[in-house]
Amino acid sequence: KAGVTQTPRYLIKTRGQQVTLSCSPISGHRSVSWYQQTPGQGLQFLFEYFSETQRNKGNFPGRFSGRQFSNSRSEMNVSTLELGDSALYLCASSLAAREASYEQYFGPGTRLTVT
């Protein structure tokens, strides 16, 4: 079974621009979560989507948004980029809402550099 895929793998943007990242979960997985990883803050939860609905959102500004499509693929968008948005953005998928199926599997990530 194919794993979680993310595109693009690397991005370089300038301050003020906006960016869209894409994630395709493992086949059959309905939950997609997004995380930001930086050396200073570690792994921080951004948001989770399940059946096209955002179920939870982390403590990030409104510049960070996302959506999920009917095929469970997800996108996240960051508008008005700031230097501090430079990070590894990770997508994780999991099977469903039962406790034992909360195991999350990460994609390879998108490395975003804001200059």
Place this chain on the structure above:
Amino acid sequence: QKEVEQNSGPLSVPEGAIASLNCTYSDRGSQSFFWYRQYSGKSPELIMSIYSNGDKEDGRFTAQLNKASQYVSLLIRDSQPSDSATYLCAVNDYGGATNKLIFGTGTLLAVQP
């Protein structure tokens, strides 16, 4: 604010030894616990999940959970240089219908040949 605490290390062990990694968490109601391994420049890889008190073994890995003391540990037997990585402890912030993991900052493990 729910927290997960880990010693950042580095934890240095000789090849063939047992590596012991520890994690504590603040929310007594937490139910699901995970260990991820992350090699430098790569994404986290799930290696163990544990939901009940006690031990869970998978090959050279053993996860231990003690909900009363609010700690989770990971033992790696017969450590190999290829085990050198950062190990992340994660707790599921399960409050109703959510799938949010709270991560510790990770422990860097170095296995010396």
